[in-house]
Amino acid sequence: MKRRLKINGFIMFTVVMSVILFPALFLRRTNGYFTDELIEIFGVVLILLGQLFRVSARGYKSEYSQNGQSLLQGGPYALVRNPMYLGILLIGSGIVLVLFQWWATAALLLVFITRYILLIFKEEEKLFVTFPEDYPDYRQRVSCLIPSIAKISQMDISEYLPLKLSWLKKEIGTISAVLFITLFLESWEDIKNEGIRVYLREFIGILIIIILFICLIGYLIRRTNALEKDVANKK
Numbered sequence: 001m002k003r004r005l006k007i008n009g010f011i012m013f014t015v016v017m018s019v020i021l022f023p024a025l026f027l028r029r030t031n032g033y034f035t036d037e038l039i040e041i042f043g044v045v046l047i048l049l050g051q052l053f054r055v056s057a058r059g060y061k062s063e064y065s066q067n068g069q070s071l072l073q074g075g076p077y078a079l080v081r082n083p084m085y086l087g088i089l090l091i092g093s094g095i096v097l098v099l100f101q102w103w104a105t106a107a108l109l110l111v112f113i114t115r116y117i118l119l120i121f122k123e124e125e126k127l128f129v130t131f132p133e134d135y136p137d138y139r140q141r142v143s144c145l146i147p148s149i150a151k152i153s154q155m156d157i158s159e160y161l162p163l164k165l166s167w168l169k170k171e172i173g174t175i176s177a178v179l180f181i182t183l184f185l186e187s188w189e190d191i192k193n194e195g196i197r198v199y200l201r202e203f204i205g206i207l208i209i210i211i212l213f214i215c216l217i218g219y220l221i222r223r224t225n226a227l228e229k230d231v232a233n234k235k
Helices: 002-021 034-064 083-099 103-130 135-141 149-154 165-194 196-234
Strands: none
Touching: 034 083, 034 165, 034 196, 083 103, 083 165, 103 135, 165 196
16 A cells, blocks of 8 residues: 555656646646636536545445455445546546646546556456455446446435545545645636636636535535434434
C-alpha cells in the first residue's frame, strides 16, 4: 500500500509541477463561450462524484470487509466491482475537462490503463483464490468498472453510495486539496484570459454545484444512518 501511495504521489507531483512550469502547453484556453463554461462545470461535477465514490468505497470497505476476510458485495460494490478505481477515473476525467487541452484525455487513459487496469487484474486473481465459491458469481453479476444504467435506475443512490460522517472526515483533506488546486488553476487561467467579469458567471455555476453536492452529502449521511437503525431494530 505504501508503495502504491508513493507512486500515486509522484504522479500527482509530476502533473502539478508540469502545469506550473509549462501552463501554455497543458492548460486549455477558453474563449468565454457558454459551451466552455458548461464543460468546466461538468468537470467539477465529475470530480465531486468521483470523490464521493472514493469516500463511500473506502469507508464501506474499512467497516465491512473484516480485514479482507469478507467479500464485499453491498454498497458501492453492488454497483461495480472496483468503485475506488471508478472514483479515480471520474476525478481524472473531471480534472481534464476543467483544466487541460483535449490531447490530455489520451494521456489520462494511458496512465489509467497502465496504472490501474493491471492492478485490477492482479487483485481479481487474489479474489478468485480467496473466495473461490462466491467471487465467480459476483464477478458475473456486477460489472468491473463501468456501472450499468439499468442497475443505477433500479437502486436508490443511498443504496450504492452509503456515507457516514466519520468516513467523510478521513477524506476531507484530500477532497479539499484536489478541488482547491483544480479550481485555483482554472480560475487563474480564466481571469488572465477573459477577465473577472466573465469568470464570475462560471463561478456562480460552480458554487451552485458545490452547494448541491453538500446537500447530497447530507442526504446520503441521513439515509445511511436511518437504514442502519432499521436493520438494528429488526434484530
